Amino acid sequence: MTKVSFKKALVALDATLMDGFVLEYVSQFYKSFGIEEIIFLHAIKEIDTRIEIDGYADAETNALDEIKEKLTYKIGQYDFKDSRTEIVVKHGSPAGIILRDAVEFSFDLIVMGRKRSLEGSGIVSSHIARKSPTSILFVTQNMNPSLRNILVPVDFSEHSSLATHAGVTIEEHSKAKLSLINIYDVPLGYYKMGKTYEEFAEIMEGHAKNDFDLFLKSNDINTKYPCHFTVRGSNSKIDIVFEYALESRSDLIIIGSQGRTNASAVLLGSFAEKMVFRDTDIPVLIVKKEGENMSLLQALLSL
Template identity: 40%
Template sequence: MDLQHLKDTRFKRALAGLDLTVMDDHVIRYAAMICQVMSIEKMFFVHVEQSLELPEKVLKEYPDLLAPLDESIKGDLQKKINRYFANVPDTEVIIEVKEGNPIDKILRLTVIKEIDLILMGRKISLKGSGIASSRIARKSPCSLLLIPEDPPEVIDNILVPSDFSEHSALALAYAERIAENTQAKVSCINVYKVPSGYHTTGRSHQEFAAIMEKHASNDYKDFLKKYQLKEDTPCHFMLNDDGDPSRFLYQHSTSAGINLILIGSRGRTSAAVMLIGSLAEKLTYMDRSIPLLIIKEKGENMSFIEALMRI
């Protein structure tokens, strides 16, 4: 990864998926804050209906419904968006209402509109399963921000899980950019484990854990220097013995008051202690209370998107 690429940490064009539920208010409010924090130039709000046509019998019984459904939906969304974007004058807002499969339409528009960041809601108690956001997380060709119900009103405590890979460096570079505009604290976390054959060295589990942590600490310092990142960013090193680092991350995030997690979409090879790629996917399902920003190099998954565009 080119070091210059790490300095180009701007999202110029963003797209938010809306579903006409209460979740839209949370997504739009958080989108307004992100537009200010990241200096986003164009913000697309998209709603996709399976069908925009009303049955003929319904139209005969209720002739007042003859107004195009897409225009009616646009009008309702415009009112909501105006409430939250009144103080975001530097971002151009565009509303699109489409017909078809929501996931396919959003991914197509991501390519057509040259989107840098997709915003999606993650539901816990509100109506709807939120499955679309998890599927888009896997297939998106650009970065993805998952917004929980009732998201925080500020960004002041950012966590970046790191395995010291290039994608971790990119995530940390974006965190540094957000911190410049919000004065947020930024910290990293690295989850390590003791290799299964440690007993052959004559060392106890505790002794070898200390050795692994020392190596991780040294690797972190080298990582910051290699990618020219801020060397005063603290890193928490956590021992994981049960094979699921997502649980540790969730516990640490809640106890530390983290209100934004940034993670790279990919990590090292399968030999890595913490597989960032699989970890990012686990977090899309597990942690639905903290906004999660999955950083991708623009153009990832393009083979899937190109196939989709040909359909």
């Protein structure tokens, strides 16, 4: 079976109240993700040196050291004793630094907060989600800090296979239970075939279940994982996933990023992007194929 590893994680902190939510979540569940090494990174765009320009270099070093000292105290309030940790503070564009470090140091996972009402616009998290070459976990502001039920939406593609394998990895390291959801469609013009909508929906569900069995077999996934099948109807797939996530009390949603590239960016698939930035309190993990779009991102970061 294809293994998805999260052994080395970069945890992005922004020195706001959101850091507390991120640190609480990571400290509770880093073992559940199989994380063995954590780099806590804070990137600061502007440094208030308050001195004459000829002493700027020393002032910048002192300012970064002061920030690191404060972060060391904050992180020390949480338990990371079973992992290797390091605190890094850098001066520059937060998104640029996070993406460059993800490439240079080959992280398996980026963890960062996604805000609803706290300070910050979310521009950085949106930029990183689109361009990150590695998997990324968004911890939400008003989450329920638990990990009992994991939900993976599947369309039986390669990317949903990666997301499922990620769920298997987390389940193996925790007490969480993994389940899947598949949303199928009834084709337009079904009535021309002499069947009701309900009759055709039943036929399409049968096809979906057959595809699911083939998906499990071809991807070497254990058949013990239940899958909820539902017809889309007039609802959006995003709404259906989140409604079912709430109904099933899911604590984490895992999605595969169906990445695509163009001359200037590395983009998420539209479904993945809408899932990440939906106004919800459930953490979302985007799983990306190892090395996918890496060469393009390296070229972009070198500009």
